[in-house]
């Protein structure tokens with residue numbers, strides 16, 4: 001995908017320099033700033049500190065992080081230590097663990113001297129697959145949107161939560177990929193973007209949509225129910241950080257409430273995610289680890305000061321007790337359909353296995 005001829009890729013690999021460039025998302029939407037990642041420690045920091053974020057992008061970054069680590073130390077203990085360090089950065093997005101497991105399966109049997117070239121190649125393959133899969137999600141989602149828009153006969157009002165656009169992936173995005181496909185195909189679409197407290201990933205979504213010229217409106221998270229009940233939402237589409245084998249979906253905290261409001265108002269609730277987000281080894285949502293993040297994300301509000309410099313304002317004292325779970329689980333029964341690169345399926349074991357029969361263990 002590109003905007004005004006500029007590619008929207010979030011990762012630039014430099015194999016000859018054993019480095020990658022990433023967008024520092026902690027500085028968006030105020031500044032678009034690229035950062036060079038040269039070491040294993042920098043790669044782990046980029047994921048932990050959410051310079052890169054969004055499940056598919058975390059997975060691709062971890063793969064490149066491992067390639068960078070192999071350049072530092074290609075021995076068996078070096079490989080094991082790098083996998084452990086990267087794997088400990090964030091718990092919920094399964095794409096991280098999926099990418100590391102895929103890299104490990106390839107690299108472990110190789111002699112250390114063969115690992116470097118193979119690691120870069122595999123990281124590249126993971127990144128390219130992500131781009132292709134997200135583009136395919138866009139086309140499958142577009143078919144659903146076309147049908148809904150035909151039924152409505154007016155501008156299609158889609159709501160999303162968090163950021164599941166190109167910033168959260170290597171390119172295209174997951175939930176936003178069908179939105180971009182619809183907009184590019186001339187389908188009239190408007191997006192309700194929920195702010196997504198406390199990290200405000202909705203601001204990233206609004207920034208992306210503005211770059212692409214897609215009409216959108218930011219809302220406080222709590223406004224979603226009112227908009228649904230007053231007939232101003234035709235569909236909700238979100239991404240996912242992990243989809244369990246039974247179709248339960250972990251996504252940014254607040255997603256579950258939107259799914260409940262959708263059910264109460266007969267509004268379709270779609271989840272868009274590539275294969276790397278599906279965890280067939282995880283039986284249901286109860287087994288998905290939910291990341292608890294630093295309470296200061298909640299106690300401090302980040303923005304710009306009068307000189308347009310990044311600034312934090314304290315809204316709660318440091319000793320104020322806060323809970324800050326970053327994700328929640330939407331039960332499969334509340335999900336209208338899952339959109340993957342292979343098509344659209346019901347949120348159920350049978351639905352997922354129909355798309356991925358090779359995952360059937362029977």
Ligand SMILES: CSC[C@@H](O)[C@@H](O)C(=O)COP(=O)(O)O
Pocket residue numbers: 052053054055056161162163164165168169174201238239240241251252326
């Ligand atoms: C495309 S990933 C799914 C998203 O909806 C979302 O939950 C997400 O971007 C992950 O959250 P984040 O904590 O910003 O890394």
